[in-house]
Amino acid sequence: MKAPDFDYLRPASLAAAVAMLTEHDGEAMPLAGGQSLLPMMNFRVATPEALIDLADLRELRGIWAESDTIRIGAMTRYAELKANSAVQKHIPLFSLALPHIAHDAIRNRGTIGGSLALADPAAEMPALMLALNASIEVEGPDGTRMLSADDFFLGMFETALDGELIKAIHIPVATSEQRFGFHELTQRHGDYALAGVAIAQTSNTYRAAFFGVADRAMRVPELEVALEKQDDFSSVLVHLDRIDFTDDLKANYKTRQRLAGVALKRALKGMIA
Amino acid sequence: MSRSINISLRVNGEDVRATVPSRLNLVDFLREELSLTGSHVGCEHGVCGACTITVDGETVRGCLMLAAQADGKEITTIEGLAENGQSAKLQAAFTKHNALQCGFCTPGMLASALGYVNAGGSADRDTIRQHISGNYCRCTGYQSIVNAICDVIEETSV
Numbered sequence: 001m002k003a004p005d006f007d008y009l010r011p012a013s014l015a016a017a018v019a020m021l022t023e024h025d026g027e028a029m030p031l032a033g034g035q036s037l038l039p040m041m042n043f044r045v046a047t048p049e050a051l052i053d054l055a056d057l058r059e060l061r062g063i064w065a066e067s068d069t070i071r072i073g074a075m076t077r078y079a080e081l082k083a084n085s086a087v088q089k090h091i092p093l094f095s096l097a098l099p100h101i102a103h104d105a106i107r108n109r110g111t112i113g114g115s116l117a118l119a120d121p122a123a124e125m126p127a128l129m130l131a132l133n134a135s136i137e138v139e140g141p142d143g144t145r146m147l148s149a150d151d152f153f154l155g156m157f158e159t160a161l162d163g164e165l166i167k168a169i170h171i172p173v174a175t176s177e178q179r180f181g182f183h184e185l186t187q188r189h190g191d192y193a194l195a196g197v198a199i200a201q202t203s204n205t206y207r208a209a210f211f212g213v214a215d216r217a218m219r220v221p222e223l224e225v226a227l228e229k230q231d232d233f234s235s236v237l238v239h240l241d242r243i244d245f246t247d248d249l250k251a252n253y254k255t256r257q258r259l260a261g262v263a264l265k266r267a268l269k270g271m272i273a
Numbered sequence: 274m275s276r277s278i279n280i281s282l283r284v285n286g287e288d289v290r291a292t293v294p295s296r297l298n299l300v301d302f303l304r305e306e307l308s309l310t311g312s313h314v315g316c317e318h319g320v321c322g323a324c325t326i327t328v329d330g331e332t333v334r335g336c337l338m339l340a341a342q343a344d345g346k347e348i349t350t351i352e353g354l355a356e357n358g359q360s361a362k363l364q365a366a367f368t369k370h371n372a373l374q375c376g377f378c379t380p381g382m383l384a385s386a387l388g389y390v391n392a393g394g395s396a397d398r399d400t401i402r403q404h405i406s407g408n409y410c411r412c413t414g415y416q417s418i419v420n421a422i423c424d425v426i427e428e429t430s431v
Contacts, residue, residue, distance in 0.1 A: 001317060007275040008295035008341045031342075038298075038337045039318035050275070051295070053342065079331070103407025104388055105325050105332040189406040 003041035007050035014059055014139055014165065020052050022141050022163055028052055030165055032075055032114030035106045036123075060113065060167065063087060068173050071137075074113025074166040079104070081112065090173040092272055093132060093198060096182035097124050103190045113166040116152070119159045119216065121246070122192035124184070126153050126217035130209035131180075131198040134171045140164035156215040174273075177203045181267035184212065185259045187250070194251045195259035197267050204228050208267075213260050214243050227268075237261045280344040284309070285353030293340040300324040300335030302343075303350055311351035311380045315409070322408030325381035326350050332388040351380035360387055362428070366421035374412030382408050386422045396426040 009028070011017040021028055028050035031037060040046040054060060060075035065086040072081070081087050082098045101107060101124050115125035116136060129136070129149035136147045140163050152160050174180070184196030193212035200207045206227040211217040223239035240260055245253035281290045284307060293302055298317075303309045303326070315321035317336045324335035327349040354360040360383050366372070373379045382405065389404045401419050410418060 002298070002301075003296045005276055005294070005296050008278055008339070009275055010341075034339070034342070035319060035334070035337050038339070042317050042336070055342065099403075102319075103322070103385075104404065105322065105334050105385065105407060106319060106337070108328075108331040108333055109337065189403050 001042050001044065003038065004044060004047050006041075006048055008053065009050055010053045010056060012056055014057050014167065017052055017054060017057060018139055018141055018163075018165060020050075021165065024050050024052075026163075030054055030117065032117070033077060033110040034114075035102070035110035036114070036118050036120060054165070065090065065173075069170045070173060072112055072169045072171065074116075074168055075111050076113075078102075078107035078110050078112070082107065091132070091171055092174055093128055093180040093182060093200060096180060096270075096272065097128055097198060100124060100182070100184055100186075100190070100193075100196075106190075112169055116169070117159060117161060117166050119153050119155075119157050120192070121156055121214060121216050122212040123217075124193070124196065124198070124211060127196065127198045127209035127211035129169070129171075130217055130219055131200040131207045132171050133200070133207060134169055136166055137168045137170060138164040139167045146170075150219075153216045153218075158216075175202070176273075179271040179273050181269075181271040183263045183267035183270065185263055193263075195256050195263050197260065197263045199264075199267050199271070201271065204230075208264065210243065210260055210263075213245055213256055215246070218243065233265065237264070278341040278344070280341060282343050282345060283347045285349055285356065291340075295339065295341055297340045298336050299328075299338040299340050299343050299348070300326070302340035303335065303348070309350045309352050311355075313377055313380060315377070320409070321378075322381045322385060322405075323378055325384040325408065327354070327384060327388075332384055351383060354384065354387060360384075362425050363387060363390070363421065366424045367418070370417045370421040370424065372413060372417040372421040373410075378408055378410040378412075382410060382418060386418075386425075389422065390425055390429070394426065396423045396430070398423065 029048040031051040031053045060073045062073045063084050064071040115123050134149045179201045181199040184193035195212050197210050206224045209219050220242050226236040245256040247253040276295045279292050300312050313323035315323035319334045319337045326335045328346050385408050401422050
């Protein structure tokens with residue numbers, strides 16, 4: 001199918017983009033890479049009155065290595081993240097996960113900010129933010145604020161953004177005490193996951209974020225504690241009961257729960273520094 | 274006015290100016306306005322890869338980009354890749370290995386494979402399979418496509 005009609009706007013600055021968003025009062029959507037939004041529009045799941053194309057906002061592009069964080073502009077594309085040496089060196093979890101995010105042709109357009117703002121429950125990026133304890137810098141009519149990933153994802157395609165645009169993402173630089181794991185199960189390489197998990201381990205504590213399993217990417221605190229206490233694996237898996245697993249044509253909730261356990265097991269097995 | 278957009282771009286080396294509806298996909302613009310029907314339209318949601326084209330030297334889904342977003346860009350379709358000889362080796366290898374049957378996926382498959390070969394991709398079959406996982410072929414079972422891509426890489430690296 002084709003997308004319904006909409007106004008195409010192309011602001012030249014972040015301030016102008018925020019003003020346009022305010023002016024349209026919830027009826028406009030920002031267009032980043034468009035790799036999820038355009039299909040949703042073609043399916044007519046999303047029918048914005050206007051698209052605000054962020055392509056010209058240079059201030060949203062770039063990767064900056066700061067003292068203990070890597071700051072990534074919201075419009076930075078997956079392909080740029082994958083090729084960037086600071087990302088490769090300081091965010092090992094990205095190196096594990098990026099090859100699983102769709103395919104080259106999509107990674108050449110898709111952006112980190114776009115994925116976070118959309119908050120698709122099956123997308124990898126929100127889970128990576130949760131595991132890495134990232135902060136999300138957003139810009140709105142009242143200025144800039146920082147949100148922790150834990151406070152950002154509220155539900156299916158629902159975030160804490162309130163008439164705001166994501167400006168940048170701040171990710172703590174990996175330390176020598178940390179190890180990372182990632183695994184996802186898909187029908188075809190590059191597809192959305194039926195179940196997946198991203199893990200950051202710091203000394204003996206864990207942040208494990210699941211995706212593709214429920215209405216949003218999520219951590220299960222009880223499961224993380226069980227990992228820390230080195231409970232036997234079957235006792236760890238019991239805590240997956242806390243997740244309200246998605247039940248759809250691709251996999252019912254029982255299958256998904258089982259797959260989440262398999263993903264967790266494999267991710268833990270493949271932890272890297 | 275923001276529902277009809279003026280764009281100027283380069284397509285296969287030629288300057289193009291047009292006024293397009295905001296909702297027009299790039300691949301539909303190429304096919305219907307410029308009669309470049311080599312890029313195919315399959316799923317229209319980025320899954321099948323039949324519309325894969327090159328934008329500023331990078332492979333892109335033609336159905337997941339608006340014509341309006343192509344303003345100022347350099348587009349190369351399969352017609353351009355064939356004309357300038359870039360895809361010649363791959364085309365010959367596809368023919369040699371029977372890497373196509375109905376041909377619907379072939380333009381996208383060639384564009385994807387070219388991206389892989391140009392990026393210095395290895396001749397490892399699993400890696401090739403992973404790379405072309407974004408392109409559906411419903412005829413060949415992929416074996417012969419992988420054979421063809423392998424062939425080109427091995428030939429070029431000698």
